[in-house]
Amino acid sequence: MDVSKIENLPPPPGIISSIKAGFDVVASHITAILLPLLLNLFMWLGPRLRMDALFDSIKDDVVSLWQTGGIPLEEIQLILEWYDRTIPNVNLFWFLRTLPIGISSLLLPKGTLDTPLGDPAIWQVGAPGLFGWTFLLTFLGWVGGALYYRSVAWVVLTDKAQVAGVFSAILQSILISFLSNFLMMALLFPVMFLLFLTAQFSVFLTNLFVLFLCLAAMWIIVPIFFWPLGVFMKKQNVFTSMLSSIQLTRFT
Template identity: 35%
Template sequence: MESSKQAALPPPPGLIATFTKGFDAIANNVAVIVLPLLLDLFLWLGPHLRLKQLLAQLFAEFSSLAAPPASLGLDPAQVQQVWAQFLDQFNLFSLLRTFPVGVASLMSGRMPIQTPLGSPLGLEAASFFNVLGWWLALAITGWLLGSVYFYWVSGVALKPQPRSFAQSIIQAILLSAIWLALLFFFGLPAFLFFSVLALISPLLAEAAMLVVGLLSLWLALPIFFSPHGIFAYQQNALISILNSLRMVRYTLPVSGLFLLSTIIISQGLDFLWRTPPENSWLTLVGIAGHAFISTAILATSFIYYRDVNAWLQAMAEQMKKQTTSLGV
């Protein structure tokens, strides 16, 4: 009797079948990749908003006051070279790629400085207040575009009942703001702590960062799935976060394997998409390939989220029946 009850328990969703459904959904609705395509084309061929003049002056003043401690093993000339290269490449418009709700982008991480049309138009931020204003505007725009992108992809992947577009957008922006506030609340003190710790003992700082890195990997799962309840079940931001935590709690091994699979696929193929030089039109192939794969992975994550929650619900009902029958 016990074995028959155990055999009746539903199996968890299979990863291969889930990925197949996600990729098929996007292949049959390829228009949904238009937002990642447009964002990457803008970051590649459009104007670049730089902080070079503003931060170069600040770095020069800081360098004249203090040099890196010898205990860190940093060459001042090498640090200056790396800093100069970063300022040449950094494009403030890359902040349009927001997390965890955001439009997938290849160029936001690559930050090209050459195009087939020559050097892009360069704009300079005039002041730190100007940078703050741009940052707020770009973050809000990125959240809005990301919310539209998630709404579109979830509709293609899940084909849910009619949903409130406005409610989904508002809750997704609220969720992004919550995670950003938590990042500042915990991230800034952590940054200051590690900076002081590195001055005292670089080895101790590396060990502490390793521990925090492992903890961050554990937190990546609930963060990754936190927006899904908003678009799949019309939940508010807080309920969606709590539901993500509950789901990960009961499905940590399989959900961890799913997230690892998505990272391997996306990051592995990113090496291929970045192969063409940034001043070659072949980069268009990389942009299109990245847009399709990233969107397909997002669709797969929505299908996985729905199926895992349905499986958990079925498991809970089955266990409740078993408990009731044993009690009788």
């Protein structure tokens, strides 16, 4: 297929002019940042959904299993120290911020910092609810991201007929999110295996391989970043939008 025939791309805009245009649009349509504002307020002032109680309930059994498997006590201690620093600070509501389509948010907060409303509520999740909460929050993140991207497209486009419908935007967003995450996971396992193999031979080869991965990743990450553009701006389906994204990142 001749990708260049999918659409005629305009000349790429300048960085400064793009940033200025974005600020002008937000200043004249303040509702465009309503969803990110609500999400950030919820992350800051809302409850924390934790899983440290679940991990604490199985910690002793896991440590016993490691000791039986012959793992040195020093390594077990390092793992437990990492656990004490990390797991109690994990907020499962972070799954509401999905990629590549999701509601924009600020950096994720750490710990149970005080808020103007006092200490936030702490909700603990059990083993059965962990996967349910993860699926539910991820799905809500996809839906919220679709609505957010559509609202931005509605503000930006002068021809409202080009804006994707609500149902179509949600469906295409779920497909893009699922396919992009599946693609990243499918690439992750062979890459980690090759990284492990190179580490067995030479540190130099490992560093060279990592450098190659960083360069090659740009050919994958950038098209994924622009993948939703055709869906929300031109009513394209998932696959046509993917080809448009490849064309955009290839020629600009």
